[in-house]
Amino acid sequence: MFRHSVELLSDSLADQHDTLPGHGVGSSTPGRFGEASSSVRVRGCGNRPTVPSRLLSNLPSSHRALTVGSRMIENPHDLMFKAVLGQPEHARGVLRGVLPPALVEALDWSTLTLQPGSFVDPAFRHQHTDLLYAATRRDGSDVLVYLLFEHQSAPPTDGRMAERMLGYKVAIWKHWRADHPKGKTLPMILPIVMYHGAQPWSEPRSFEALLDVPTALRPAVEPYLVRFTYLLLDLSSISEDELRENAMRTALAKLVMMCFKYARTRADFVQILRRWMDVAREVIRAPHGLEALAQVMRYILEVNEYVATEELQGLLERELGPEARDxxxxxxxxxxxxxxxxxxxxxxxxxxxxxxxxxxxxxxxxxxxxxxxxxxxxxxxxxxxxxxxxxxxxxxxxxxxxxxxxxxxxxxxxxxxxxxxxxxxxxxxxxxxx
Structure with missing residues (x-):
């Protein structure tokens, strides 16, 4: 009756999405780091095993967040994030809603490709997970979009997220340079923090805000300082209407973003979900959509102890049929x-x-x-x-x-x-x- 302990949410989600038409990882376009995006290679701990087509199955320990003996098991927030937003077709609409409009128009979104590796500092893997995407501008130049998922219940309090982001950007550039030794320029990197805690994000978003620069000296030294600001997707401050309105998002991405938003709510989640039944119906209309919906509901049951299971199943049965309840x-x-x-x-x-x-x-x-x-x-x-x-x-x-x-x-x-x-x-x- 027992299942192997590493058979987590990742296996179920990876299995179902591998069978969905158009839901495979990446595309046939070669990865920007010299690897085909039809297989994801994971970097970490000096080990780079290939993970062919199954985005989350058998991830190495460098990608997991909870220690079990000498191994590590990834938490459900990370797994859901990677299983859905690790697929370009679902990530595309989310990224379009965050990036500057001019860049959105300049990118050829058909080239969006998931890149290999994780760049999160090992000390922060219990609270962060990340995805790196590459896309080509219409003029032929490459752009990298780095999406960092902060899954703590409250924002970090050390004020150093921008500093960590700088470190991640440098690590990505080093990796890029190793694969493009003759390149004369570096691609731009757009860093995004996605956050779904209960409290609004309060960290400084500008790296410049962390620098101790006297006001009197600023005009003289400003040209020589590192300056950048990371983009922020704070689900705690985004309304349900805003989550719905992005027409570029897939139904599954919309539903998962809503579940991220309410992952820790003490409010009646069943009543919240009732407002999203039209989106849930759209999810299950897709091939293997019922399995996808079941895994999203499993995520909620796992992370939110206040969800009334019986009421949730009753709602699904009334609105979507007995198969959804089962x-x-x-x-x-x-x-x-x-x-x-x-x-x-x-x-x-x-x-x-x-x-x-x-x-x-x-x-x-x-x-x-x-x-x-x-x-x-x-x-x-x-x-x-x-x-x-x-x-x-x-x-x-x-x-x-x-x-x-x-x-x-x-x-x-x-x-x-x-x-x-x-x-x-x-x-x-x-x-x-x-």
């Missing part, structure tokens, strides 16, 4: 299974690492066994937490302290059985029926 139920069940397996894997990896540190075979064997036992318990606890969350979403105040105590005392096998019933049970008693 697909979402399957996604919800996978969340429970995924959490349990991640707990087991984490414990095993930690145990192996403890044994390795001892440096002897006995320690290795003890570490594996200890990790196995720890993993089972951690998996049970994680499954218990997820089951309690789903029970509360489905049955509300019926889930009292007695239910919590019953879950706390339950065996792994009992939680397994209850988890299999939680989304289909008509009553709370049905969940715990022997």
């Amino acid at each position: 697909a979402t139920m399957t996604a919800g069940q996978r969340l429970i299974e995924q959490g349990r397996q991640q707990g087991i894997e984490q414990g095993i990896q930690q145990g192996i690492e403890q044994g390795r540190q001892q440096g002897i075979e006995q320690g290795r064997q003890q570490g594996i066994e200890q990790g196995r036992q720890q993993g089972i318990e951690q998996g049970r606890q994680r499954a218990q937490e997820l089951l309690l969350r789903f029970l509360r979403q489905r049955f509300g105040k019926e889930v009292d302290v007695r239910v919590e105590q019953r879950l706390a005392a339950a065996t792994f096998e009992q939680i397994d059985a209850w988890s299999a019933r939680v989304l289909s049970a008509a009553t709370l008693a049905d969940v715990f029926a022997d």
